[in-house]
Amino acid sequence: MRQSISGLILALAALAILGSAALHGIVNVPHLHEDMIEIGTRPTLLGAVTLVLYFSVVAMFAFGGLVLSGAVQSFRGGSPQLAPLWVVAVSYTTFGIAAFVLVGPSPHFLGYAAMGLLVALGAALGRARALRG
Numbered sequence: 001m002r003q004s005i006s007g008l009i010l011a012l013a014a015l016a017i018l019g020s021a022a023l024h025g026i027v028n029v030p031h032l033h034e035d036m037i038e039i040g041t042r043p044t045l046l047g048a049v050t051l052v053l054y055f056s057v058v059a060m061f062a063f064g065g066l067v068l069s070g071a072v073q074s075f076r077g078g079s080p081q082l083a084p085l086w087v088v089a090v091s092y093t094t095f096g097i098a099a100f101v102l103v104g105p106s107p108h109f110l111g112y113a114a115m116g117l118l119v120a121l122g123a124a125l126g127r128a129r130a131l132r133g
Contacts, residue, residue: 007074010085010122014068016115017092021060029053063088067119074126085123092116 036046070080096113
Protein backbone atom coordinates (compact mmCIF):
# COMPACT_ATOMS: atom_id res chain seq x y z
CA MET A 1 0.00 0.00 0.00
CA ARG A 2 2.75 2.44 0.92
CA GLN A 3 4.46 2.03 -2.46
CA SER A 4 1.22 2.94 -4.25
CA ILE A 5 0.84 6.08 -2.14
CA SER A 6 4.49 6.96 -2.74
CA GLY A 7 4.05 6.26 -6.46
CA LEU A 8 0.90 8.36 -6.64
CA ILE A 9 2.53 11.30 -4.88
CA LEU A 10 5.62 11.05 -7.09
CA ALA A 11 3.44 10.78 -10.21
CA LEU A 12 1.52 13.93 -9.21
CA ALA A 13 4.79 15.76 -8.57
CA ALA A 14 6.21 14.57 -11.91
CA LEU A 15 3.12 15.75 -13.77
CA ALA A 16 3.36 19.16 -12.09
CA ILE A 17 7.07 19.47 -12.91
CA LEU A 18 6.64 18.30 -16.50
CA GLY A 19 3.61 20.53 -16.97
CA SER A 20 5.43 23.59 -15.68
CA ALA A 21 8.39 22.75 -17.92
CA ALA A 22 6.11 22.56 -20.95
CA LEU A 23 4.42 25.86 -20.11
CA HIS A 24 7.79 27.50 -19.50
CA GLY A 25 9.08 26.33 -22.87
CA ILE A 26 5.93 27.08 -24.85
CA VAL A 27 4.77 30.32 -23.20
CA ASN A 28 7.36 32.00 -20.98
CA VAL A 29 10.56 31.68 -22.99
CA PRO A 30 9.06 32.87 -26.31
CA HIS A 31 7.33 35.76 -24.51
CA LEU A 32 10.57 36.85 -22.84
CA HIS A 33 12.39 36.50 -26.15
CA GLU A 34 9.86 38.83 -27.83
CA ASP A 35 10.13 41.32 -24.97
CA MET A 36 13.93 41.38 -25.24
CA ILE A 37 13.69 42.03 -28.99
CA GLU A 38 11.18 44.81 -28.34
CA ILE A 39 13.52 46.61 -25.94
CA GLY A 40 16.44 46.28 -28.33
CA THR A 41 18.59 43.69 -26.59
CA ARG A 42 21.87 43.05 -28.42
CA PRO A 43 21.66 39.92 -30.58
CA THR A 44 24.53 38.19 -28.75
CA LEU A 45 22.94 38.82 -25.35
CA LEU A 46 19.52 37.82 -26.70
CA GLY A 47 20.95 34.54 -27.96
CA ALA A 48 22.77 33.80 -24.72
CA VAL A 49 19.78 34.54 -22.49
CA THR A 50 17.43 32.55 -24.71
CA LEU A 51 19.83 29.61 -24.68
CA VAL A 52 19.99 29.65 -20.88
CA LEU A 53 16.20 29.89 -20.64
CA TYR A 54 15.75 26.89 -22.92
CA PHE A 55 18.38 25.01 -20.93
CA SER A 56 16.23 25.61 -17.84
CA VAL A 57 13.34 23.98 -19.72
CA VAL A 58 15.54 20.96 -20.53
CA ALA A 59 16.62 20.75 -16.87
CA MET A 60 13.01 20.91 -15.69
CA PHE A 61 12.09 18.06 -18.06
CA ALA A 62 15.06 16.07 -16.74
CA PHE A 63 13.95 16.65 -13.15
CA GLY A 64 10.42 15.62 -14.06
CA GLY A 65 11.77 12.50 -15.76
CA LEU A 66 13.71 11.53 -12.64
CA VAL A 67 10.61 11.91 -10.49
CA LEU A 68 8.47 10.01 -13.00
CA SER A 69 11.04 7.21 -12.99
CA GLY A 70 10.77 7.04 -9.20
CA ALA A 71 6.97 6.86 -9.48
CA VAL A 72 7.18 3.99 -11.96
CA GLN A 73 9.64 2.11 -9.73
CA SER A 74 7.30 2.59 -6.79
CA PHE A 75 4.21 1.47 -8.74
CA ARG A 76 6.08 -1.69 -9.73
CA GLY A 77 6.60 -2.53 -6.07
CA GLY A 78 10.23 -1.52 -5.86
CA SER A 79 11.93 1.24 -3.96
CA PRO A 80 12.71 4.31 -6.04
CA GLN A 81 16.27 5.62 -6.24
CA LEU A 82 16.19 8.19 -3.46
CA ALA A 83 19.25 10.34 -4.17
CA PRO A 84 17.87 11.87 -7.40
CA LEU A 85 14.51 12.44 -5.75
CA TRP A 86 16.09 14.30 -2.84
CA VAL A 87 18.15 16.44 -5.22
CA VAL A 88 14.96 17.44 -7.05
CA ALA A 89 13.04 17.95 -3.79
CA VAL A 90 15.69 20.18 -2.22
CA SER A 91 16.27 22.12 -5.45
CA TYR A 92 12.61 22.92 -6.05
CA THR A 93 11.79 23.63 -2.40
CA THR A 94 14.83 25.88 -1.89
CA PHE A 95 14.26 27.74 -5.15
CA GLY A 96 10.57 28.31 -4.42
CA ILE A 97 11.14 29.61 -0.90
CA ALA A 98 14.15 31.74 -1.88
CA ALA A 99 12.27 33.30 -4.80
CA PHE A 100 9.27 34.01 -2.58
CA VAL A 101 11.44 35.70 0.04
CA LEU A 102 14.01 37.43 -2.18
CA VAL A 103 12.04 38.32 -5.32
CA GLY A 104 8.51 38.83 -4.14
CA PRO A 105 5.63 37.15 -2.34
CA SER A 106 4.11 35.57 -5.44
CA PRO A 107 2.11 32.37 -5.02
CA HIS A 108 3.73 31.26 -8.29
CA PHE A 109 7.02 30.81 -6.45
CA LEU A 110 5.34 28.75 -3.76
CA GLY A 111 4.25 26.37 -6.53
CA TYR A 112 7.89 25.38 -7.00
CA ALA A 113 8.22 24.82 -3.25
CA ALA A 114 5.03 22.74 -3.26
CA MET A 115 6.37 20.55 -6.09
CA GLY A 116 9.58 20.04 -4.12
CA LEU A 117 7.66 19.14 -0.98
CA LEU A 118 5.57 16.60 -2.93
CA VAL A 119 8.75 14.98 -4.21
CA ALA A 120 10.16 14.98 -0.66
CA LEU A 121 7.01 13.32 0.67
CA GLY A 122 7.13 10.67 -2.05
CA ALA A 123 10.81 10.06 -1.37
CA ALA A 124 10.24 9.82 2.38
CA LEU A 125 7.44 7.28 1.90
CA GLY A 126 9.70 5.35 -0.50
CA ARG A 127 12.46 5.35 2.10
CA ALA A 128 10.08 4.11 4.80
CA ARG A 129 9.05 1.25 2.53
CA ALA A 130 12.69 0.39 1.80
CA LEU A 131 13.47 0.27 5.51
CA ARG A 132 10.55 -2.09 6.14
CA GLY A 133 11.11 -4.17 3.10
